[in-house]
Amino acid sequence: MPERTSKSSGGGTRASKARAGGTAASRADRAAERRAAIVQAAMDEFIARGFAATRLDDIARRAGVAKGTIYLHFKDKESMFEELIRTAILPFVSRLAAPPPPSGSVRDMVEVLAKMFLQEVAGTRRADLVRLIIAEGPRFPAIADFYYREVVSRGLAAMRGLIQLAIARGEIREPKLVQFPQLMIAPMMVAVIWKSLFEHHAPLDAEAMLHTHLDLIFGARRPT
Amino acid sequence: MPERTSKSSGGGTRASKARAGGTAASRADRAAERRAAIVQAAMDEFIARGFAATRLDDIARRAGVAKGTIYLHFKDKESMFEELIRTAILPFVSRLAAPPPPSGSVRDMVEVLAKMFLQEVAGTRRADLVRLIIAEGPRFPAIADFYYREVVSRGLAAMRGLIQLAIARGEIREPKLVQFPQLMIAPMMVAVIWKSLFEHHAPLDAEAMLHTHLDLIFGARRPT
Amino acid sequence: MPERTSKSSGGGTRASKARAGGTAASRADRAAERRAAIVQAAMDEFIARGFAATRLDDIARRAGVAKGTIYLHFKDKESMFEELIRTAILPFVSRLAAPPPPSGSVRDMVEVLAKMFLQEVAGTRRADLVRLIIAEGPRFPAIADFYYREVVSRGLAAMRGLIQLAIARGEIREPKLVQFPQLMIAPMMVAVIWKSLFEHHAPLDAEAMLHTHLDLIFGARRPT
Amino acid sequence: MPERTSKSSGGGTRASKARAGGTAASRADRAAERRAAIVQAAMDEFIARGFAATRLDDIARRAGVAKGTIYLHFKDKESMFEELIRTAILPFVSRLAAPPPPSGSVRDMVEVLAKMFLQEVAGTRRADLVRLIIAEGPRFPAIADFYYREVVSRGLAAMRGLIQLAIARGEIREPKLVQFPQLMIAPMMVAVIWKSLFEHHAPLDAEAMLHTHLDLIFGARRPT
């Protein structure tokens, strides 16, 4: 949360000079709160309207700050957007970097991961974040690059590792799958997009779909 | 083809009177050409910048017409956008309605369809059209609705039919697949998005991925 | 009706050359009809919206001609407006120039005139014409000038003549009235404006008001 | 007085907090000044050109503010116009509501009122305001309504009261005048319109006309 990015460096120092003791740090704290509120509001607005159609006015109002305040934290609309997306993506990066869940079968490991993804992304505001990245990617190469580097490539690499393991263990028979870890993830992408666009046309049981998908890859479970 | 939609009414009638022979129809023809130029230019700009960031000025310049001319063909930016998307989607609708290719195995039929899709969508400007729909869908429910109704639901229905046939013939073993025709299509979606966003990071051999995917579903071909 | 003003001079000549005999003059006739239609339509629109807010498109549509046709008859919007107003005012000019109704008492003469005015102006579209002149006068000095010269000054002169006659005959006692013929006309102006603006708030019996007004000037009639 | 109407909300609150002493209120004051400048400039432009032909650009330039500033005070051109007219009319409303001048004869009372009106309206910019209302009334029913309700109906009611009093006192003999208080006011209307349109054709001595008019109604003064 702290990663103060754009401007706003020495502020705290000066504040501490001015006050000396007591309710110290409250200035900096309040600034951090404000920043968080802006980030939150901006994310909501960007998701709801896209980059170009989002008005800083609306962000400010939603965040409960004045328009000018935004410029104390971000250089301009564009860099706010880029920074925002990055900030929102980061939690996932750390999740991906986390130690793999030491489950029994690879299928179980994949299933746990995928369910977590579905629960925490599909059907939540984060699904729209993915949509936002897809939507604005071409106009914000920096974001597409970041997303590819930090999320996609890592995610696929991790998935490829699991596939290799599964093949080694005999859980997966199709060896070519190693070259296309995207196949493992494809249904999740579809689920995310579906929830964003078509859920009210026809609800999708993403988890059931996931199971079917895993059955295709790992072979159907034998109901002992 | 000109499906004159918004404004610009009469003209045609009178023009047809005027014709009768020779290089006739030139008036109406040129109008149709201009319209086509606008449509083309608008599609390019919308794909490149999204709805909100696209300037009618740029569309006009690119189409080689004056700004006002656009308004002879479209009511406003918004309806131009919606109409454009619809127009661009229509060819697919007719394709989907076309008689299914009477191939031997279902797998072959699916493979032919999928390759056609990859060739004509993934890697072409049409991939960006799909991206555009994903991007602007929530802000243009009419478009999302249209797309769902005309393309998604029909495509899935067709796919479901093929799956049922394949199951009946024993080509597919997993019966639950009938409930999730999306699984059949998921890799294509991923390919389309990938080409739009990440192709220059890491090229994707969509056809090879497709084969692998089909092997998972239909079982790997036995190299006799 | 013929007073072809702006352009369109030799048209008839050329037409007669082209045809020779038969349904001759039909071209010119049709042109005259069109012109009349345009004049009529333009007057309606100008009255309804004022000069600036009136669109030539609407005039053309209402007149049933193409927009370009208007320019065959008028140089531009402005001169069309000026010419129109003039044309519409002319009938009044001739009326004012007409021999005064040879009635018995001056009061009767004034009353006849005033009633005619009320019937033919107040409560009709012509009332709005007066309003239009009041409204656009300052921006079209040519029109204000014309109106003053042709209608106001003449009307006041005529009225002054009647007042003098009435004073000479002893029908009117107040000699200063000669200097303010406007006083004779004032209630009519008020009636015209009232009908245009406030009639639906509170209907005004203009004729009864007129009688009261004349009673003030000529003395109440003795109901013998 | 600033009756902040359309947009521009909060600000004031915070400003008052900030003040406390000295050259305080400067922020809010300057805003009020700007608003006044805009109102003044807008009134001038609207009077000079009418609603449709007035450009916000010109208003801004004349007021010495940027175009956007106008929109901090008014929602759009139309509501600016309506609000402006209302604001300009209000002083009259309060005047009309003021206690009637307790003069001797009713004639004197009417004369005082009428002279005041002539001095403060006819011949001033306010005459053009009346003209503007006549001109734009039909296109701005809200304005016509307001004007009728606040000015016309009240003014006529007041006049009717005076007429009744005069009749009771025997100053006026014509009893029907009670039904047409408009007759009392008609010359003033004519004077106002005359000043706007024809003053440079033929100057009008409105006061002398008024006297003549009052002589007609109250009977000529006997030059003792």
Place this chain on the structure above:
DNA sequence: AATGAATGAGGATTCATTCAT
């Protein structure tokens, strides 16, 4: 640090006028 009034470039839309047919 925070505010929000002010700015003015920018963009959608309209409409008088032209001109090839």
Place this chain on the structure above:
DNA sequence: AATGAATGAATCCTCATTCAT
């Protein structure tokens, strides 16, 4: 003579950004 598609200047309005307080 008549048409109406095409033009593009003109105009309203928005909104990112600045800056005095």
